[in-house]
Amino acid sequence: MEYLHTMVRITDIDQSLGFFCDKLGMVEVDRYESDAGRFTLIYLAAPGDVARAKKDSTPLVELTYNWDPEQYTGGRNFGHLAFRVDDIYSVCERLMAGGITINRPPRDGHMAFVRTPDNISIELLQKGGALPAAEPWASMENSGEW
Numbered sequence: 001m002e003y004l005h006t007m008v009r010i011t012d013i014d015q016s017l018g019f020f021c022d023k024l025g026m027v028e029v030d031r032y033e034s035d036a037g038r039f040t041l042i043y044l045a046a047p048g049d050v051a052r053a054k055k056d057s058t059p060l061v062e063l064t065y066n067w068d069p070e071q072y073t074g075g076r077n078f079g080h081l082a083f084r085v086d087d088i089y090s091v092c093e094r095l096m097a098g099g100i101t102i103n104r105p106p107r108d109g110h111m112a113f114v115r116t117p118d119n120i121s122i123e124l125l126q127k128g129g130a131l132p133a134a135e136p137w138a139s140m141e142n143s144g145e146w
Contacts, residue, residue, distance in 0.1 A: 002058065003058060003059055004057065004058045004059070004060065005043070005057075005058065005059065005060035005061060005062045006060075006061055006062065006081055007062040007063075007064055008061065008062070008063055008064070008081070008116070008118070008120050009064045009065075009066065009070075009072050009118070010063050010064065010065050010116075010117075010118050011065075011069075011070075011072065011117075011118055012117065013040065013042070013063075013065050015117045016042075016063055016065075016116065016117055016118065017042070017063075018098075018117075019100070019116050019117055020044055020061070020063070020116070021044065022098070023094065023095050023098040023100055024083070024091075024095070024122070025046075025047055025091070025094075026044040026045065026046055026047070026061065027044065027045050027046075027047055027050050028042060028043070028044055029043050029044065029045045029050060029053045029054050029060070030042075030043040030054075030057075031043070038066065038067040038068055039064060039065060039066050039067060040064075040065040040067070041062055041063070041064055041065075042062070042063040042065070043057070043060045043061070043062055043063075044060060044061045044062075044063065045059070045060055045061075046059075046083055061081060072118065080113070080120070080121035080122060080123045081120065081121070081122050081123070082122075082123040082124075082125060083122065083123070083124055083125070084125050084126075084127045085124050085125065085126065085127060086127050087126075087131070088106045088109065088110070088111075088112055088124055088125070088126040088131060089106060089109075089131060089134060089137060091112075091124055092105065092106055092112050092114075092124070092137065095114055100114050101114065101115070101143055101144065102114055102140070102143070103115060103121075103142060103143050103144050103145065103146035104142050104146040105136075105137045105140035105141075105142070106124070106126070106131075106137050107133065107137055107138050107139075107140065108130055108133070109126060109130035109131035109132060109133055109134070109137075110125065110126045110129075110130035110131070111123065111124065111125055111126070112124045113146030114146075115144070115145075115146070121145075121146055
């Protein structure tokens with residue numbers, strides 16, 4: 001068995017790419033549009049996985065945009081996408097500067113949660129051991145669901 005990708009339905013391509021690429025730092029590695037099926041598939045990879053993703057088409061996040069408007073309702077049964085990051089504090093700082101709410105701040109220097117524009121939960125995990133506790137994160141309260 002080999003992990004290939006996780007598919008997430010999105011409602012706005014620009015807004016979603018703004019979150020995943022511009023703010024979170026992922027890289028678009030492929031795109032497919034189907035006129036007959038009326039959808040666009042956008043494949044993203046974490047920066048450390050780009051070479052492998054381009055070669056093997058894995059590991060990827062597949063953003064699916066259906067051209068005909070739909071209402072999506074999410075559930076906790078989906079869970080979340082998880083990414084290992086080099087510096088959880090700098091990633092959370094960059095996300096906050098981009099207007100993203102840190103729903104579960106990295107108080108422990110190890111884990112944080114944010115949500116995409118389509119309300120998909122994203123877990124951020126510090127690479128290696130936890131960073132030492134630092135402000136403003138150490139005293140920041142949770143916000144919303146994560």
